[in-house]
Amino acid sequence: MSLKFNPAASELTAEEIATLKEMRIRCARRILLSTSLAASGHPGGSLSSLDMLLVAYGLINHDPADPRMAERDRMVESIGHISPGVYSVLAENGYFTEEDFLIGFRRTGSGFPGHVESIVPGVEWDTGNLGQGLSTAVGMAHAFKIQGRKNRVFCLMGDGEQQKGQIVEAIRHAVKYKLDNLTVLIDRNKLQICGSTEDIMPQCMQKLYGGLGFNAVVVKEGHDYQALYQAMREAYRNISGVPTVLVVKTVMGKGISFMENKAKYHGSPLPADMLADALTELGVDNDFAQWQERRKEPVSTATIMLPRADYPEIQPGEPIVYAADKKTDCRSGYGNALLGLAEANNTPGEPPVITGVSCDLEGSVKMGGFHKHSPEGYLELGIQEHHAAAAAGAMSCENMVTFFSTFGSFAVSEVYNQNRLNDFNHTNLKVVATHVGLDVGEDGPTHQCIDYLGLMKNYFRFSVFIPCDPNQTDRIIRYIATQPGNHFVGMGRSKTPTITKEDGSAFYDADYVVIPGRADWLRRGADATIITYGAVTPACMEARQILKDAGKSVGVLNMASLIPLDEQAVADAAALGPIVTVEDHHADTGLGASVALTLMDKGLSPKLRRLGVKQYGGSGSPADLYKQQGLDGASIAATVQELLG
């Protein structure tokens, strides 16, 4: 059943409290049953968080009949493992039946996975890796502030996960941007998997959040409904400009005498005999055996929610064509396109639709023009990339287009797992990384991202584009803005020649249309093909000229769309003769590897040589570094020549 409080009331009525107590018994039963049925899962924290969840769902604005209604408040469970508690409370509120949950929990293909996922009606975000949910909640809360929406955000967290450093990054963001629509609930049961939080890594949460600028409130009686209601209500109505954390003192395994305060029950379900005792203690019938029987039925998929579909209609604006006779960095192409998108879509006086996030690199990633045009849409999150990537992912799901930009080493390598979680969540994030590859030059190996493809290939829902010049950059940036889903665009640091047609005009002119999975033949050739992309494209054009002067006809194929790959173009190249792949990337994990895979899958066996980065880069000029690794025009030409014999 559902219970709806009136937040104007300063306290709960006796009837409401009585109802909560009844709901608690039913939910506790489901928590115990579901985990014992699955023979896995996390009953202890589910029981300690249960009262918070029950009160929260009575307080917040939500509608089981319309789980994605725009005005709903958000509940993000950073502790994804307390799914039994969450599903129990959602069932209680009518999101689905107890039957669906108990039969499906932790079964392949069902709608009730082991860590909370947004396929479950009422669940907002897929979580599981600890310490990440607050970033999500902060991203949502910030989006609502930008949009002037009244939605509130609650984030339920564990106390163990407070150890994670990403949390202080999220806290600082919330404080800096005055996100008073955010309430953090910490389930302070003092236990984590390996024992007492005070033994594992002691800390005072009130001091941590309070010291960083939150209004930090300790709720001493974390299973007292009146105390919970009063604290949560005050936070819910807070308009002070200061976000709230409630450190709620609870008991692991609350309500089952022999489970209380035992770390073991963090992740262990009860065996059948102990379950029987627990159900007796709750005063409910033991129908374990019946449910066990029912779990032999095939799983139902009826409750499964599809990914969120809202995405704003975006005008790409007028393409900017960079002259053929001038060098321009792709970064500037990005910055100008982003400004163009803001001009075409962000109406002055209205909430911005195009938003941008960076980490102390606004100038380097060329977001300055955008920042000036749409100040409310630009977030400076400091040197806090883990949080920034996660928060940007959450923002991108609130009917706005979010660009996250920093250097490749941070946007890709440092936040690999945060973007993995974004990918699980079907976010609409546009990750635009500058400073990828050896092109970074003198700053050396720590700043040279040579694994952007090698890493991004491990996701299933990110597209990857690496443009070769500012014109192609402009078109790709405008294109991805119009598209839902996750997209990655990478580019180097240096100014680069405009790629031209044979007639000397810009190859990527105003008429160029981006088609994912479509490569471009910059030049056709009869004897062999160089497949390339990004910063080394001019070197490949130079190699082609060297070979032409030596009487060889070599094509250059620009594979700017790397995921998806133009497999047909690879096959076409294979039909012509030898292939040399050239990239500013680890030689074994980038385009060369993708081409090898495509060829093997298609049963094609042309001669293939893969040029790329074969050792960590040095500190020096890009030209010197390229030469050192055989990626300059002359070396590329020599490699092709060798294959041609």
Next chain:
Amino acid sequence: MSLKFNPAASELTAEEIATLKEMRIRCARRILLSTSLAASGHPGGSLSSLDMLLVAYGLINHDPADPRMAERDRMVESIGHISPGVYSVLAENGYFTEEDFLIGFRRTGSGFPGHVESIVPGVEWDTGNLGQGLSTAVGMAHAFKIQGRKNRVFCLMGDGEQQKGQIVEAIRHAVKYKLDNLTVLIDRNKLQICGSTEDIMPQCMQKLYGGLGFNAVVVKEGHDYQALYQAMREAYRNISGVPTVLVVKTVMGKGISFMENKAKYHGSPLPADMLADALTELGVDNDFAQWQERRKEPVSTATIMLPRADYPEIQPGEPIVYAADKKTDCRSGYGNALLGLAEANNTPGEPPVITGVSCDLEGSVKMGGFHKHSPEGYLELGIQEHHAAAAAGAMSCENMVTFFSTFGSFAVSEVYNQNRLNDFNHTNLKVVATHVGLDVGEDGPTHQCIDYLGLMKNYFRFSVFIPCDPNQTDRIIRYIATQPGNHFVGMGRSKTPTITKEDGSAFYDADYVVIPGRADWLRRGADATIITYGAVTPACMEARQILKDAGKSVGVLNMASLIPLDEQAVADAAALGPIVTVEDHHADTGLGASVALTLMDKGLSPKLRRLGVKQYGGSGSPADLYKQQGLDGASIAATVQELLG
């Protein structure tokens, strides 16, 4: 010239201060010259940190004639970009000549890269990505405590990088383990790349460190040698059990009037005309043109230091042979081997040589036996994986063997960049990840690491082993303990059958010797080959049996050594007929991709089918998940059958 203080003296003499002032002028000149010569680099922070560096090198125990002497104190520069300041001070102290530095700085192949690297005599650690150096320093300090060594550790940090969450993880570690041999120096110049730290992401460092348990001291006059000396001396002699941070108030660009307090000079060198003014202000000659000329000379490599070579002699102990008729999880194989290594190498009453680090997962990763045997060697670092990976890397360079264990999603995906930095630093880290692959089962996609190979392939110095059963696990763990360098071992969660020979005895018996890059033919076959590793090996053996029953002779090749790969075995398999790769890993980035690459590189073109994970895994039993993705015995057999026609 070098200057050596007597730490027993409570203050500097007038002569010492006069000498420091002379040194400062020479170093400031080098900072300005080097960055202007390279036309890139970071003069501003180099000048604000300079006085701290000068005093620190007068205080700490170090010897330019023996840069790696065992008793040296350590100076870790977390702000790797202030290399001009560091190299200037090291040159002043006689580690190398000014000439080497000014000619080589930021040139390809030279010994003086843009961010500090340990190829430079006197530099302890390669840094560059901000917020990571404190973890390194904490790892070193903890190693010294374990070993009972008197060495002290200083960590020079920026104030902007304090935003990074990983820093609070490192702080908590230092406080929990009472690392009073650690002193953090924060260059509090209040500027970061994009402007004032107070605008970018405000915070109070004294409150942050102090609140978490450091002795936090503000040095108000950060360019006053007496004040610096007194604060640093006190920290240097600290034996209180509480680590120290000195928040040192400084001026960006200190000493050059027109550079002071300008964020621009964080990362911009002076052009020639302004350099001339700056040198005039310093009262030194302008020899910029002469050095420019000298930089046309080829770079010298004479000063380049080789990677640290110390690694303890390790006894592998007696192998444990798991019976053929019993299922055992590889995790237990790991835990038992680790305990065996401790028993063979850690002498009671002496500092442990085998050390282990985990993150609130001691039981799950089976480190409990080791913990009990060698309590001083076991570090429980809480849910703080970023810091833990970095600290473990640093420890592993202190003549001890360090195992870092947690679930794959954390040990690989979450800390990808931390291990990348470990790889730059030639650490001796043993990353042993449990819970990799779909074998994790019910905990679902966030906990299923299906990218361990796809990620690890992007490093250049990690080996990768994935054993197929507890016997092979035992041998691999013992083997890597005896080897310097970085090694990764991954394993699933479940109990798994012992792989046997045709005669039913354990395949990986006591005589099995691990040879990197050597695969094992579990069964020979004439018609086709299944190449596999890890948790799905039993399913491949089952597929083989199904095919045998159908009259086909199919070999099974266990590729437990994935980096390096046994390329000859792949070629041998290709000579026999079709190949099917089977793995509990993303199908496009794992073994299948490596085999495809090997075949293309060798010009071989057998039929190849790659079985693996083709979508994010669900939450259910491993058996169901494998079946869902075509990784069960029957599906594998069907795929081979299909290829055989």
